[in-house]
Amino acid sequence: MSDVAHEEHVHESTGIETRKLAMWIFLSSEFMFFGALITNYLLFKGRVGYPAPYPADLFDIPFTSVSSFVLLMSSLTMVLADHAIHRDDQRSTRTWLVATALLGMVFLAGQAFEFTEFVLHDPPMKLSTNPAASAFFTLTGFHGMHVLIGVIMLLTLVGVSFRKGKLSTATGLSLESVALYWHFVDIIWIVIFTVVYLIK
């Protein structure tokens, strides 16, 4: 293991930095949010008697597998940025942050492409085509929105690093909190990929 133990200069009664603890509590509550959306999809995906196509009829598993791989690798670049900031290696931190944001954008582009394919399919699958499609677009759309927010936070960090000359672990928008958020978005996709795409 590395000798880079993350130092904590905290004075809170919990012994945990408040921003970090707040992010963990927020992420914990997000399980309820995404759990509801995943459950909603599972409840409606088997409902027959509505116009086709259903999401499972149109899934492109090889394409989505590549998207999943891209998001997984973005977690690697994110953790490398987190590692670099704790060594005060500003250049590497910026590089890994930009790499993470780019991978996130590739994932979002893939999702936009997937949605476009579904809507342009003949017959089309739109938000209102059937309850399963509605649940699918809501679930994956909200996940995509979380990825977009993550990309914005990453680019904000990069902007701050250029404006202030460096990023600090002590003040401002915490890179560690953004990293936690990003990894959370990744683990939610791990569940969505298996439960929605791979299991019929």
Place this chain on the structure above:
Amino acid sequence: MAEAQSKAHPTPKQYVQIAVLLAILTAVEVALYYIEQAGVSGSIVYPTLIILAILKFVIVVAFYMHIRYEKGLIARFFTVGFFGALMLYTVVLGTFGVLSSLGG
């Protein structure tokens, strides 16, 4: 010293090794999807897919989110949120008979 050692995070090389493991697990998942397409029963494939997803989930939370290096309070918050949601929605899915249809 012992405390410092227990808080030491993985090295960049170890992070890359973890990413390779995650990529391999994803490849196995996709292979299982096609194995099921080829006619193998879902009652074998689906539980395996769920176990692999749990494994990937735990690896990311433990090593990338560093929960195994954090104070117990954080782990408790995270665990309560996760298992609270899991229990609630398992009951909902069970009530509507969705879980019984997963046997393939």
